[in-house]
Amino acid sequence: MRARRIVLAQRPVGLPRQEDFATEVIDLPPLADGQVAVESLYLSVDPYMRNRMGAPAGPGPAQELGAPVAGGVIGRVAESRSDTWAVGDVVLGSYGWQTAAVLPEGAVRAVDVHGLPLTTALGVLGSTGVTGYFGMREVGRPAPGQTVVVSAAAGAVGLVASQVARILGARVIGVAGSEAKCLYLKSQARIASAMDYHGSGFPEALAAQCPDGVDVYFDNVGGFVSRTVRGHLAMGARIVVCGQIAEYNGERPDAEETPIPTLLLHRGATMQGFMVMQYADRAAEARAQLAEWIRQGQLSYEETIADGFDQTVDAFRSLFAGANLGKLLVRVGG
Numbered sequence: 001m002r003a004r005r006i007v008l009a010q011r012p013v014g015l016p017r018q019e020d021f022a023t024e025v026i027d028l029p030p031l032a033d034g035q036v037a038v039e040s041l042y043l044s045v046d047p048y049m050r051n052r053m054g055a056p057a058g059p060g061p062a063q064e065l066g067a068p069v070a071g072g073v074i075g076r077v078a079e080s081r082s083d084t085w086a087v088g089d090v091v092l093g094s095y096g097w098q099t100a101a102v103l104p105e106g107a108v109r110a111v112d113v114h115g116l117p118l119t120t121a122l123g124v125l126g127s128t129g130v131t132g133y134f135g136m137r138e139v140g141r142p143a144p145g146q147t148v149v150v151s152a153a154a155g156a157v158g159l160v161a162s163q164v165a166r167i168l169g170a171r172v173i174g175v176a177g178s179e180a181k182c183l184y185l186k187s188q189a190r191i192a193s194a195m196d197y198h199g200s201g202f203p204e205a206l207a208a209q210c211p212d213g214v215d216v217y218f219d220n221v222g223g224f225v226s227r228t229v230r231g232h233l234a235m236g237a238r239i240v241v242c243g244q245i246a247e248y249n250g251e252r253p254d255a256e257e258t259p260i261p262t263l264l265l266h267r268g269a270t271m272q273g274f275m276v277m278q279y280a281d282r283a284a285e286a287r288a289q290l291a292e293w294i295r296q297g298q299l300s301y302e303e304t305i306a307d308g309f310d311q312t313v314d315a316f317r318s319l320f321a322g323a324n325l326g327k328l329l330v331r332v333g334g
């Protein structure tokens with residue numbers, strides 16, 4: 001069996017380019033006992049992958065040069081020498097940007113989508129959905145009536161975090177990169193307000209929407225957007241640091257007028273980072289709750305699907321231009 005894979009050829013500097021990656025065709029090894037061959041159906045492309053590619057180096061394990069870019073995959077078992085998996089089983093793996101792979105049977109797990117479309121296993125019921133759920137519910141902990149601001153609100157994590165806050169009774173303001181995304185946030189995600197940070201009037205629009213300050217800021221982006229939101233913290237505010245995508249390509253934000261520790265001091269505020277893996281043993285709980293809210297019509301989700309394995313690098317690059325509404329995936333096979 002042959003497979004194509006996309007490996008990291010060199011460490012990107014700034015926005016990743018096509019030349020930073022190489023596509024290889026490989027012969028997969030014959031199966032040993034306890035192994036399966038999995039053909040990919042959908043691949044995930046995620047901002048954290050850029051962090052692992054270095055320079056600059058991010059936290060977490062570094063992406064190895066010459067190795068396929070690691071990440072989540074939905075695949076179908078094509079050959080099996082395992083007692084656990086039969087040919088045709090649909091599974092979740094983390095073997096990354098490859099059209100197929102030979103894996104130990106323990107390297108994949110069953111897909112648990114609660115009757116929703118398969119793709120949700122990498123989206124609203126995947127790690128980004130679980131991130132938005134626990135990040136808002138357990139770290140942000142908004143009280144009913146409080147004002148919550150979410151950045152990258154129309155992305156995979158942000159769309160879940162925004163709606164979890166709305167379901168918990170908060171007044172939610174989304175920040176996103178286009179008018180179309182803002183319209184979606186207000187009409188489909190049904191949050192109170194949404195604004196495009198590209199407009200010159202963004203700071204004023206935010207100020208007008210938060211006359212009593214921001215009680216919870218769910219920060220997906222860092223940079224200019226977060227600096228602006230931090231200027232409006234209410235007393236006792238909480239900042240949830242989920243991601244800093246504006247800085248993953250090496251851009252460093254301008255110095256803050258008031259240093260962050262001073263800002264936290266003056267607002268009696270707290271700032272807490274979290275990683276979704278801290279909630280790994282409770283992921284099933286989040287999936288069940290999110291699926292129930294979707295069934296009840298309380299939670300909307302979106303997916304942007306790029307078609308074809310050859311589109312993977314372009315799809316990945318497009319995350320930094322905000323091309324996606326909801327979770328960005330690549331369809332590989334069917």
Ligand SMILES: NC(=O)c1ccc[n+]([C@@H]2O[C@H](COP(=O)([O-])OP(=O)(O)OC[C@H]3O[C@@H](n4cnc5c(N)ncnc54)[C@H](OP(=O)(O)O)[C@@H]3O)[C@@H](O)[C@H]2O)c1
Nearest residue numbers: 047152155156157176177220221243244245246275276322
């Ligand atoms: N802590 C954790 O465990 C964890 C887990 C998963 C993800 N994350 C983080 O959560 C964040 C969102 O991840 P995701 O997977 O849901 O991606 P996503 O939001 O679906 O996609 C990234 C979005 O970020 C926005 N963006 C890109 N560059 C930006 C910039 N310079 N300034 C402001 N916004 C920018 C774009 O939307 P616009 O059109 O709105 O600009 C883009 O659509 C990322 O920072 C990621 O690293 C953290």
